[in-house]
Amino acid sequence: GAGVSQTPSNKVTEKGKYVELRCDPISGHTALYWYRQSLGQGPEFLIYFQGTGAADDSGLPNDRFFAVRPEGSVSTLKIQRTERGDSAVYLCASSNNGAGGVSDTQYFGPGTRLTVL
Amino acid sequence: DQQVKQNSPSLSVQEGRISILNCDYTNSMFDYFLWYKKYPAEGPTFLISISSIKDKNEDGRFTVFLNKSAKHLSLHIVPSQPGDSAVYFCAAGGAGNMLTFGGGTRLMVKP
Numbered sequence: 001g002a003g004v005s006q007t008p009s010n011k012v013t014e015k016g017k018y019v020e021l022r023c024d025p026i027s028g029h030t031a032l033y034w035y036r037q038s039l040g041q042g043p044e045f046l047i048y049f050q051g052t053g054a055a056d057d058s059g060l061p062n063d064r065f066f067a068v069r070p071e072g073s074v075s076t077l078k079i080q081r082t083e084r085g086d087s088a089v090y091l092c093a094s095s096n097n098g099a100g101g102v103s104d105t106q107y108f109g110p111g112t113r114l115t116v117l
Numbered sequence: 118d119q120q121v122k123q124n125s126p127s128l129s130v131q132e133g134r135i136s137i138l139n140c141d142y143t144n145s146m147f148d149y150f151l152w153y154k155k156y157p158a159e160g161p162t163f164l165i166s167i168s169s170i171k172d173k174n175e176d177g178r179f180t181v182f183l184n185k186s187a188k189h190l191s192l193h194i195v196p197s198q199p200g201d202s203a204v205y206f207c208a209a210g211g212a213g214n215m216l217t218f219g220g221g222t223r224l225m226v227k228p
Contacts, residue, residue: 004160031214042121042206042218043161056213091160100214102149102168108160 002026004109006092012115013082021077021112023092031098032075033106034067035059035091043091049075050098082116089113120144121209123219130226136194138222140207143188147209151216152181152192155204164205165192197226 005024035043045059049069069075093106130136148169153161167174167181180193208216
């Protein structure tokens with residue numbers, strides 16, 4: 001595909017349930033990022049992968065959140081025991097090589113809107 | 118403490134005029150900055166970026182200015198078009214790979 005894709009586009013779940021959100025990065029991009037955007041705010045960093053490994057997970061709010069990227073391409077963000085405060089748009093981005101800087105632009109997917117009832 | 122701030126939540130401009138969106142930051146370790154545009158139900162779309170070694174970068178109707186001493190950057194859109202109506206986010210990056218975003222400014226360009 002031409003851009004970053006995310007599935008599902010919308011997810012409604014009940015408090016306490018487990019959810020998985022999927023991200024398919026731009027083909028060939030080695031770096032992948034997850035952000036969370038709450039209503040009326042800018043995206044907030046959650047975790048960054050370089051290849052298969054999580055290079056920086058300092059943004060994950062607690063141990064209910066976990067992400068994997070087993071083959072260095074598709075990534076899954078997993079949320080256990082969901083809470084109403086987890087409701088937000090979860091955005092995934094990818095960049096060419098993770099070197100950072102203006103030559104390593106992060107391109108975003110359309111996001112998954114998670115609603116926890 | 119917000120490290121990147123966009124103090125104007127909204128801005129209304131007449132078509133054909135200049136739109137100026139502002140962004141302030143506090144962390145002097147940021148060394149590159151980006152502007153993203155976001156339509157409803159879509160992800161942020163990259164617009165333009167600037168390295169801290171520059172004070173200006175231009176791409177068509179979009180120009181970003183960086184004032185490092187004031188820790189301030191701005192995005193100029195000229196001439197503004199109705200299709201530019203969206204939420205604009207500034208973002209900053211530093212030694213790590215994460216981006217730190219401002220809260221966004223909603224731009225409305227009136228025909």
